[in-house]
Amino acid sequence: MAEPFQVLVLNNVSAKGLARLPAERFVAGKDIARPDAVLVRSADMHGMDIPKSVLAIGRAGSGTNNIPVNAMSARGVPVFNAPGANANAVKELVLAGMLMAARNIGGAMCFVVGLDPADPEMEKKVEDGKKTYAGYELAGHTLGVIGLGMIGRLVADMALKMGMNVLGYDPEITVEAAWSLSSKVKKANFVTEVLKHSHFVSLHVPLVEATRHMINAESLTHMKHGAVLLNFSREGVVDEAAVLAALEARKLGSYVCDFPSPKVNGNPHVVALPHLGASTREAEENCATMVADQLRDYLLDGNVVNAVNFPNVAMPRESKFRIAVANANVPNMLGQISTAMAGAKLNIHNMMNKSKGDIAYTLVDVDSKVPKKVIEAIAKIEGVLAVRYLPVEG
Ligand SMILES: NC(=O)c1ccc[n+]([C@@H]2O[C@H](COP(=O)([O-])OP(=O)(O)OC[C@H]3O[C@@H](n4cnc5c(N)ncnc54)[C@H](O)[C@@H]3O)[C@@H](O)[C@H]2O)c1
Numbered sequence: 269m270a271e272p273f274q275v276l277v278l279n280n281v282s283a284k285g286l287a288r289l290p291a292e293r294f295v296a297g298k299d300i301a302r303p304d305a306v307l308v309r310s311a312d313m314h315g316m317d318i319p320k321s322v323l324a325i326g327r328a329g330s331g332t333n334n335i336p337v338n339a340m341s342a343r344g345v346p347v348f349n350a351p352g353a354n355a356n357a358v359k360e361l362v363l364a365g366m367l368m369a370a371r372n373i374g375g376a377m378c379f380v381v382g383l384d385p386a387d388p389e390m391e392k393k394v395e396d397g398k399k400t401y402a403g404y405e406l407a408g409h410t411l412g413v414i415g416l417g418m419i420g421r422l423v424a425d426m427a428l429k430m431g432m433n434v435l436g437y438d439p440e441i442t443v444e445a446a447w448s449l450s451s452k453v454k455k456a457n458f459v460t461e462v463l464k465h466s467h468f469v470s471l472h473v474p475l476v477e478a479t480r481h482m483i484n485a486e487s488l489t490h491m492k493h494g495a496v497l498l499n500f501s502r503e504g505v506v507d508e509a510a511v512l513a514a515l516e517a518r519k520l521g522s523y524v525c526d527f528p529s530p531k532v533n534g535n536p537h538v539v540a541l542p543h544l545g546a547s548t549r550e551a552e553e554n555c556a557t558m559v560a561d562q563l564r565d566y567l568l569d570g571n572v573v574n575a576v577n578f579p580n581v582a583m584p585r586e587s588k589f590r591i592a593v594a595n596a597n598v599p600n601m602l603g604q605i606s607t608a609m610a611g612a613k614l615n616i617h618n619m620m621n622k623s624k625g626d627i628a629y630t631l632v633d634v635d636s637k638v639p640k641k642v643i644e645a646i647a648k649i650e651g652v653l654a655v656r657y658l659p660v661e662g
């Protein structure tokens with residue numbers, strides 16, 4: 269039996285997910301010296317010295333901005349995530365955030381906590397004090413959703429069900445997302461169009477260079493007076509200094525976010541939660557299960573599903589002898605790889621090759637045992653980033 273794969277777990281990952289890695293083939297834990305794979309939630313891996321032994325990274329969640337994806341691509345290492353697995357959890361917290369802002373729930377709760385239970389005037393103080401916290405209803409108001417991916421589209425749908433009008437913006441919307449979106453969601457062509465017409469604006473984009481500070485001093489000028497900005501995406505998607513200035517000027521009514529920071533904490537118009545969006549039992553189990561399944565299938569069989577930097581390539585085993593190759597997406601790679609196999613008289617039984625951006629990935633099932641020298645020859649081809657031989661034992 270081959271040595272078990274070593275999986276370094278950087279955050280608390282649901283035990284239900286870890287159980288998807290069978291003990292006879294995997295060892296998973298926090299103290300792994302020479303990991304074959306890393307399982308991570310929000311730990312920042314940018315400063316980490318990721319050992320050369322790492323074959324794959326699994327993000328038990330959606331955003332991968334905490335992982336050096338480009339550096340991993342250059343090493344032929346797929347970075348898996350769990351699309352949609354925590355979307356419902358975030359959607360529900362966005363609803364709570366909108367209600368907290370519209371009904372002044374945070375301030376009202378603090379007011380009640382501050383009352384003296386022994387005070388005979390308490391009931392009167394409650395009735396006198398409550399007018400300070402009177403709010404408004406969501407129904408009839410407009411929610412602008414920026415980013416209509418797994419979370420954004422659930423948020424849009426939920427808002428329609430709450431009787432709100434919804435305006436959506438996503439220049440890169442997938443065909444699948446567009447099909448799943450209600451025709452009642454109005455399409456905006458620019459971010460500013462969303463900002464101008466919405467009482468609530470909810471951000472659901474990944475943090476990439478194009479979205480960094482997409483809400484800034486200029487864009488905030490387009491927002492409706494007293495509007496509510498919700499950020500359950502990432503801190504860097506908004507320019508916090510500009511948001512604070514807009515709150516100070518009372519242009520912006522409230523900022524509801526999942527990212528406390530020295531700048532926003534303590535501001536009376538900010539509701540900051542401790543990155544709680546995906547922290548439900550269900551979402552944690554869904555994310556961990558999905559990504560552990562993907563890691564297992566990659567490590568054992570080379571199959572790739574839901575990697576942010578690799579194409580989906582999954583092939584049922586039709587032979588005991590499989591080769592997996594990740595290479596630069598340039599001409600004549602497949603020709604060179606198959607020549608190396610033909611040189612050892614290997615007969616290709618089944619094969620699948622796909623590309624995504626700069627990376628191509630190939631699975632080849634051959635009819636007989638693969639000599640070590642073939643794998644070494646493939647590894648030496650210029651442009652090959654990683655090659656693995658995956659025989660089924662026994
Ligand atoms: N607070 C939390 O705990 C939590 C949980 C899950 C996800 N998130 C964050 O939310 C983000 C979105 O998650 P998701 O699962 O919906 O991801 P997703 O990939 O399904 O959706 C992202 C959407 O944003 C769109 N987009 C990209 N650039 C855009 C731009 N410039 N303008 C408008 N739209 C743009 C994409 O086309 C895509 O449809 C994640 O990347 C992560 O940062 C936070």
Ligand SMILES: O=C(O)CC[C@@H](O)C(=O)O
Nearest residue numbers: 309310329330331546547
């Ligand atoms: O793991 C978490 O709790 C947060 C996950 C979230 O930020 C995500 O991008 O999926």
